[in-house]
Amino acid sequence: MDLPSCAWPSTPVRRLEEEYARCMRISQEDLDLELAIYLQEGSELLSQLRDELAMLPELKDLSPECDISKADVGDPDRTTAAEEEKLRSILTYHRKIFWGDGNAAPAPARGVVCDLDVGDAKPVAQRPRSIAPHIMLKVYELLKKLLETELIEFSVSAWASPIVIVLKENGVDIRMCIDYRVVNGFIQLSTYPLPLIDDLLIGFESAMWFMSLDMASGFWAIRMTERAKLISAFVCPFGHFQWVRMPFGLKNAHLVYQAVINNCLWGFVRLPAEEEKLVEQDVLEFLGLDPSERDESDREKAERRVPILTYKITAFKRDIPAPSQMGPGIGRSSYIDDIAHGAPTWDQLCEDLNALLFRLRYWNISVSLPKSEFGKLSILYISHEISAEGLRATPKIAKGVQDLPFPKTLKGVQSFLGSLNYYHKFIEDFPGVAAVLYELTDEQVRAGRDLSKAKEAFEILKRKIVSTPLLRHPDRTKPFVIIPHANQWAACAVLGQEYDGVIHPVRFTGRVLNDAELRYHVAEKEVVAVMRVLDVFRALVQNCLVKIFTRHSVLSWLLKSKTADGRCVRWGVILSHWNLEVHKIQRDEGGLPAILGAGITPRDHLDEIVESLILAKVRVKAPPVISMEIRWKQTLLVTS
Template sequence: MKMNGEDLDSEPTIYIHEGSELLSQLRDQLVLLPELKDLNPSCDIETADVGEPGITTPDEEHKMRNILRYHRSIFLGDGNAAPAPARGVVCDLDVGDAKPVAQRSRSVAPHLSMKVYELIKKLLEKGLVEHSESPWASPIVIVLKKNGVDIRMCIDYRVVSMFIKLSNYPLPVIDVLLIGFESAMWFMSLDMASGFWAIRMTERAKLISAFVCPFGHFQWVRMPFGLKNAPLVYQAIINNCLWGFVRLPPEEEAEVGQDVLDFLQLECPGEGVTEEKVPALTDTMTVFQRNIPTPSHMGPVLGRSSYIDDIAHGAVSWDQLCEDLNMLLFRLRYRIIYVSLPKSEFGKRSIPYLPHEISAEGIRATPKIAKGVQDLPFPNTLKGVQSFLGSLNYYHKFIEDFPIVAAVLYELTDEQIRSKRDLSRAKESFEILKRKIVSTPLLRHPDRTKPFVIIPHANRWAACAVLGQEYDGVIHPVRFTGRVLNDAELRYHIAEKEVIAVLRVLQVSRTLIEGCPLVVYTRYSVLKWIIQSKTADGRCVPWGVILSHWNSDIRKVKKEKDGLAAIMGAGITPREHLDEVAESLVPAKGLVKAPPVISVEMLEDDFEGVVLSFDGAAKTSTRKGSCGCVLWKLPGWSVMEAQGFIMEDVTVNDAEYNGLLKGLQMAREKDITELVVVGDSRIVIQQVQGLINCHQPNLQRKLAECEYMKEHFTSLRLVHVKRDFNQAADYITSKTLVLDDSWTVQEEDERRHLE
C-alpha cells in the first residue's frame, strides 16, 4: 500500500524558510546533505598539522611525519570526500512488517532547481546514490542559508524513522570520554573523513532510504548522514577498531595489505580459503554476526573509545604518542577507515574535542562556542529559552551555580515571554549565564591517586556543589554539579539541603570517584551526624546508608575565613558571594517560606549558648494540665534551671504554649538575650514562626504573649524536634502531672538524670 503526504499529515509543498530556525526544529529528524565541493580531494601529507612551534624539535616532528607518510593511503584532504567502502560493516534498516510509505515530491522554486540538480548529479557520479524503483519514497526539504542565496538540501525521513527499529548499541557518555588525560603531556585528535559514506547499505536498507525530488526517485548506496541508527552503526565499527573484538572474515582479510597483516601479527588467509570453509560476507552479515574473535595479542590500541568519528588521545611523551599513532593507523588501514587530514591534529599541547579544549592542565569550554553564546539576544519564545538552556546543559559542569541562576528561566511560561510581563529577573539570569559561559574556569583532570574534595552549597531553591582536588595546597575544580530542589525539599532545613548537594555529587560522579577518599567541607554538622547517629529516622536513614559506603572525611567550616577560602582556587567562588548573586534571582519556588525542621542532635558540635526545651500535656477528662521547661548551657548540655508547672482547664496546645511562655520568662529573668528554643509541638513552633495561621481565640492570646516576649531577645531561634529529642522536658511535664503541683529541680541526682 502506498501513501502520500496528505495521508500522513506531512507537508505536501515546498518547505523553505530561514535556515537556523528550521534546522533547530528538525535537526534530529532530517538527513542533512553536506556541501560537495570536491568528492576526490588530493591529500598533501606535508600539510599535516604536526607539533607546536617553538616547543617541538625538528627531529620530533620528522618522526611523526614519517609515520603519517607511511600511512598516507588512509588520509583524505579537504572537502567531503567519498571514501572507499569500509571492510566488514554494512548499514541495515529493519522496519518489521511495516507497509512501504511513498510520499510525493515537494516542489522546488525554479531559481533553486539548478543547485539541487548539481548536488544530485555529484552524488550519482560518485556512486553514493542510484536511481530507485523502491516502494518507499521520502521528500527532500530545501533550507535557505542566512544569506538567502545558498541552500542546504535535506531528506525528510520523519515518517520512515517511525518504522525503523532503533538499534540498542550504546553511544559513549561524553563526560567519560573527557577523563583519563591526567598524565598526558602531548595530544592528538583524529576526525574520520566522511565516515558515514564509508558504510555500504544492504539491499533492503537501500529501498527504505529512497527519496524523491523533482529530478527523480533515488536511493542511497552508502549510509547517509543523519539516518536513524547511522551513528550507532559507525560507533560499533570504530569501537571494534579501537578495542579489537572481532576480526575481518577471511575473504575480506585477504585484501588487506601484507604490511598491515604483519604488523598486526595476522596470518593472511591466502588461496587456501575456500567458499565451503568460509561463508561469503553477505549484505546482511557484518563482522559482528560472523563473530570471528581477534587473537589475544590484538587488544586495545589507545585504551579509550571515540565519540562516533572523533578520536582524541594523550600520551606522557612524544615517543609514546608516535607509537600510539602508528598502531592506530595500522588498525584503521585494516578496516579501511579514512582520516580527514585537515581536521586532524598531531603532537599538540592542547586539542579541541567534543567541543572542549583538552590540555595537560585540564579542560575548558571551546572559546568559539562560548563566543557564539555571548551575542545571543533574550529569546522571544519559550522554545528559544529552552534551546538556550539546552545548549548550556552541555557546559553546566563549568558553571558553578547553574541551578541557582537558571531556576528562574526554567519557570518561565510562553505566555510570560510573549507578553513581556515581569521578565527582569529572567533577563538578568540570562545575562549572568552568558557571562559565565564566556568566562568558564579551567577544570582539572581528575586524578584517582589523590583524594577528592566536595564543597556543598545550598540556598532556598537549589543545591549545588564543587568536586575538586588539591594541588600545591589549593583546591581546584574538577566539575560543578547541582539541581533545583523539588517542592518537598524546599521545606528542608538548609543543613539538609547541603546533604542533598553532597548526594548529588556522589550520584553524578560515582564512576569517577568510587573507591577514592573524599574530603567534604560543610557548614553544618548534619552530614557527620547522619553517618554516625544510631537514632536517625525518616529521610536521614537512606541518606546515611548511601553516605556510609564512602570513605569520607567530614570537615566543618563555620565561616569562609576559617581557612576554606584561603585554599580555594580562582575557579571556585566563595560561598557568601554565591548568596549575594542569588538574591536578585529568586524564582517563584524560592519564595516559599520553609520551616527549619532540624533535630537537636544536629546542632553544631561547637555550639556555645543557651537552649530552652519545653513541653506540655493535659488530661482530656479533667482538663488538668502541666508543662515543663529546661534551660541548658552548651557546650556540655548542663542544666541551668528546670521547672514544672501545674494548670487548670487547659488543652494540650494551651499547655504547650504555657511551657514556651514559662521558659521564655525563665530566660528573661536570667538576662539571656540570645536563645535557641526547641519543642516537639509543631503547632506551637510553626504558629510562633508565622508559618501557619492561628484561628483559635485561646491560642491567639497565647501567641500574642509570645510575640511580646520575643521583643526582649536579640536572637530567638525556634526549632521543631521529634519527641525522642525532647525527653528531658517531657519528663518534667509528666512528673508534674503526677505530683499535681508545680516544682523546681533542685536535687543534684535529678539534674544528673536530666543530663
C-alpha cells in the same frame, strides 16, 4: 530479430540530464508536485529538525589529493624539527588512508554494512516537492555529483521521502536535505550505546601531547544492505533515487558508525576471512594475524564462545572473536567519527599514532587530514578544549552564547538551557540561577510579563559560560574534595582536588530541590548536595578518599549517630559505603576561602547571587521549629 531500444539512456548521469531537460521544458503545474518547503539557515525550526533531515554537503572536489607536508603537526614553540619529522614519517607511511580537502566518497569500510528494519510497516511513498526554477540547476548539479561518485543510484523502491531546501544566509546558495521524518518513525531503534561525553573527557591527567583524528566523510564509508537502500529512497522532480552508502539523517546511522570505530579501537571483532585477505600484509604482520590459519569453522567457534548479536540490527555481518593480540589499541573510545588521545611523551604519542593507523587500515577507515591535529599542547574535542592543564569550554561556542538576545518563545528558552546543559559542569551554581528560567511559562514569555528576574538570570548565565573556569583532569591517585553549597531552592557542589595546597575544581554539579526538600534545613540541603556528587560521579570517585568541607555538623553526625531516624537513616546507610573524611569549616577569611582556587567562588558570594533572583512563589515559610543544627548538636552530646 531486432531488440527493443532501452527506455533510458545508458548511464545514470545521462538519465539525470534527460530528466533535468524535461523538467525545464514544462511548467511547475504540469509536474504535479507538492508545495515546496524552504528552511532558512540558522532558523529555530531548522535547529529542531536537524536530526531528522539528511543534510547533504557540497561536493566541490571529488578527488581531493592529500599532501602530508601540510598536516598540522607539532607546536612551533615546543617541538623540534626532529620530533615533527618522526611523527610526519608515520603519517607518510600510512598516507593511503588520509584524504585532503573535499567531500569525495571514501573507500568502503570492511566488514560492516548498514541495515534498516521497519518491522511490518508498509512502504510510504511521499510525493516530490516543487523546486523554484532558479534552484533547479543547483539541485541537479548536486545529484549529478552523487551519481558520479556512486553514492546514490536510481531507484524503483516503494519508499519515497521528499527533499527540503535550506537557504543559506546569503539568500543565494542552498543546502539540500532529505526529509526522513516519516521513515525514521518506522525504523526500529538500535540498542547500541553511544559513549557518555563525560567519560570521553577523562583519562588525560598524565598527558602532555595530544592528537585528534576526524574520519573522512565517515558515514559514506558504510555500505547499505539491499533493503536499507530501498528504505532510504528519496524523490525530487528529477526522479527517484536511493543511497548506496549510508547517509546522514537516517535513524541508527550514528550508532552503526560508533560500532565500527569501537571495533576498530578495541578489537572486539575480526574481519571475515574473505575480507581479511584484502588487508595489506604489513598490517596483518603488525596486528599478529595470519589469514592462512583460519578455516571454515570460525563461525562455529564464534557461536560457542560469544553470544550471537541480533543480526537484523547489528552493523556487522559476522561476529568472529578477535585474537588476544587484537585487544585494545590506544585504550580510548571515540565519539562517532572523532577520536582524541593524549600521551605523556612525544615518543609515546608517535607509538600510539602508529598503532591506531594500523587499526584504521585494517578496517579500511579513511581519515581527513585537514581536520586532524597531531602533537599539540591542546586540542578541540566534542566542543571542549583539552590540554595538560585541564578542560575548558570551547571559546567559539562561548562567544556564540554571549551574543544571544533573550528568547521570544518558551521553546527558545528551553533551547538555550539545553545548550547550557552541555556545559553545566563548568558553572558552579547553574541549578540555582537557571531555576528562574525553568519556571517560565509560554504565555509569560510571549506576553513579556514579569521577566525581569528571568532576564537577569539569562545574562548571568551568559557571562558565566563566557568566563568558564579551567577544570582540572581528575586524578584517581589523589584524594577528591567535595564542597557543598545549598540555598533556598537548589543544592550544588564542587568536586575538586588539591594541587600545591590549593583546591581546584574538577567538576561542578547540582540540582533544583523538589517541593519536600525546599523545607529542609540548609544543613540537610548540603547533605543532598553531597549525595548528588557521589551519585553523578560514582565511577570517578569510588574507592578514593573523599574529603568534605562543610559549614555544618550534620554529615559527621550522620556517620556516627545511632539514634538517627527517618531520612537521616537512609542517608547514613548510603554514606557509610564511602571513604569520607568530613571537615567542618568556619566563615573566616583564613579558613576555606584561603585555599580555594580561582575557579571556585566563596560560598557567601554565591548566596548573594541567588538571593537576588529568588521569586516570591518559591519562598518557603518554614514551620517554627528549633534549629536542626542545634538539635543535631544536642543529639551528638547525648550519644557521646
